[in-house]
Amino acid sequence: MSVEEGQVLGVHTVEAWNEHLQKGNESNKLIVVDFTASWCGPCRFIAPFLAELAKKLPQVTFLKVDVDELKSVAQDWAVEAMPTFMLLKEGKIVDKVVGAKKDELQQTIAKHLATA
């Protein structure tokens, strides 16, 4: 297992973001992006659950994007509510979960892992 597996990776620069997307394109791996904000209570509510999921699902890449830190990315992806989870496969958005909804997030990830 590499260092990146089993945890939620914070993405702090646009370059790093593009790099992760590129990697995802090539590897056919499911990517779950958590668009979050430091001031968002619901994001703090779901953070421990997301960390658990990342531990349980090393085959999925979990990324965390702070919408204030990477404003342009959040704008490009039309993120208006926090947390927003985007599920990406081969560079395409395959699903989206808006809000801190534990069961829905888990099921949506499971659904896209099953079809992988």
Add this chain to the structure above:
Amino acid sequence: MAVSGFEGFEKRLELHFFPDDPAVLTGMGLRQLDFESLEQVLRAVQCTVVSAVGNHYFDAYVLSESSLFVYPTKIIIKTCGTTQLLKSIRPLLHYACHLGLTLCSCRYTRGSFIFPLAQPFPHTSFKEEVIYLEESLPSNLCYRKASVMPCKIPSHSWHVFTASDEAHLVITPHAPDVLYTLEICMTELDRVLARKFFKRPGDEKTGDTAGKEMTELTGIGHINPGSLICDFAFDPCGYSMNGIIDGDRYSTIHVTPEDGYSYASFEFVGSIYDDLDDVAQVLKKVVQVFRPATMSVSTTCTSHEVWTRVGGALEPLGMKCRSCTVDEFPAAGNVVFQTFTTRRKKIKVGANANSRDMRRADVCRPFRFILSYQKDKKTRKRKRDMEKAKAKRIKGFKWEKKLDVNREIIGSSKNLLD
């Protein structure tokens, strides 16, 4: 009616804070509260978070018993069942103090419980609640008022407590607040429509997925088009949702669908600068989702623009206005409490009811209602008697400290007609 069941009627608490340092205003204030602290507050109330969503303006939580909204300097908690909502005040004030925030106003409202005997302390009676509020609030909130707004349907009276400090008094019309709050309580829901809020037996769907389906299936998703909805369906029945409207405002719906004590609530925050025809549309859609036999609408607003639309919106749907009461509160502005029943529903108006009174209620377009109210001395006397009786019941209790703003509908209606 069932001997005992789930208490749908919520208790609602709204607290406003001001920052010790004005720079905090631009910050995130109460939203910085860490989740452990929030959990502590909710534990005192006896509920938990089931799902949540936030945006740049506020955080909205769906709770195991209703909803919580957190703004930088404002918090609104609404809980149903046998929760102990008022126990949230002390821990909240404690955490807010650590964030450099001081309480400046408080508003507590609720309807009449269906199962009052099941309520734990301090919710055993309104008197008990007011005593608890008085003891929990800091002394700078010196303008206090408690009132039970009566109604012809005894099961739907409206309980209001407000408190404010000197600087944050809401005195109309000098400091008009552009926001208004509609709190709607509906009972005896249409049985067929209520069934949509039950999960099907053997349904393995999660609360999130089932909630989403109910939002679509019942038409709730169309009440405020374009709002972002966070919904949840409970096991085996019941439903909650929070909607984020136009960025900084919310709507919230909670449903207890069981026959015998079925209940649904709808709360909506709007701006008086919006097209008020939209309010009428929203009300119509809400009635169509639940088709309640009885509903009460409480409008809290500093102007009279909104409540006068309520009757006009509901009457074409076969809802008759049964009563309308206005009261003024130092920390909230005017509260107008209106009750409606379906035309087929008979209500007991009391021993001295006569057919003339009933006719007047029938033509209750708000303005005409007020005019007839002024003329009809009998009705006025009955109302006074009712209030006296209520005052007697809560005798020995100090309702108001400094301000005397308790005016009847006649007093307020003068402003309207001038």
